Amino acid sequence: MFRFQQLHLVQYKNYMFKNFEFKHKVIGICGANGIGKTNILDAIWYLCFTKSYFTAIDGRIAYTPNQGFRIDGKCSINNQAVNAVAILRETGKKEFSVNNDLYTRLSSHIGKMPAVMVAPDDVIIITGGSEERRKMIDTLICQIDETYMQQLMAYNKILLQRNALLKQFSETGFTDNALLHIINTQLITAGSYVYKLRKDFLPAYLERINKHYQQISGSNEQLELSYDTPLDVFNSKSEQDAFELLFAQNHSRDLAMQRTNGGIHKDDIKFLLDGMPFKQIASQGQRKSLLFAIRLTEYELLQEYKGFAPVLLLDDVFEKLDEQRMANLLLDVCVKKQGQVFITDTHKGRLEAHLQNVGCDYEIIELV
């Protein structure tokens, strides 16, 4: 079991200095727009992922006009006390420690404190570009497989180097094929691992999303989800061979365009509804149902791989679904599922009524 008991914020967004205690399984956080509800969820996310869910640049997090912040979280994971501390020093230096052990590599923390967020802007996963869906897959698999994360980081770094090299070839008018071969080999080694895991992992993941979608939407809509990768053309080959063939096929194009046209950085997930692209024909409600289906699947998979439930962070979800669907979902996540749930809403009465209705063990934090 993974539970937060305390969260202490110093100069984190709108909190100059604030302490929160959590004693229950479900924590409802309510208050007016802009009061800082989401910022609490974000601070929890920060402790789980060593970065903010909403703010890409750490320097923008500190309570304006100060610099630097600190988040202290006390939790228990399978009855072990865990004290996670994230600090951004005024110099811009970032430190992260668990039980006073300072990480030398922040990435080693990923997966130790699993979490799932549902936030209003997340429908971008469905409506946005392919990078949003790759981020969705990677956030999940990185929490499950540490090597995947390392290989993915290596791939992204080498990809930048390869693109810079292609540019340099064009500028100097000289193509160093020997050097390109070396960098291709490095890229293929890292990429093959990521490709293999995506290929092994995604079919069952997508099937589960589909199952959850049918349950949430209460319909028999024909939703099709598939892993879409340029490496597919060589599917019968090993991952390594597929990559080599793809690079060989794209060789002249890569040189002409000065960038790498094929690889796992072009992967996508295709969502089709009744044979049509989901984002083109789905209603708001259908998009929201799919988003919940995605997050519930992530939750379940993390629970299975970790042996304990992740923390679930639900930001402003009441606007997302109709009353009955919301009630069903809350019953599922607040009662049937094991993990701790943080849920924000502007209306205290509505939030409390929902939590009372499902009969869960809850507390309300009212921000004023």
Ligand SMILES: Nc1ncnc2c1ncn2[C@@H]1O[C@H](COP(=O)(O)OP(=O)(O)OP(=O)(O)O)[C@@H](O)[C@H]1O
């Ligand atoms: N670096 C910062 N310094 C000071 N205040 C900040 C900083 N970053 C964000 N804020 C403040 O945090 C507030 C937004 O907080 P948050 O998003 O948590 O609100 P919320 O209660 O979730 O609102 P809503 O109900 O509208 O979603 C804003 O008032 C914003 O000005």
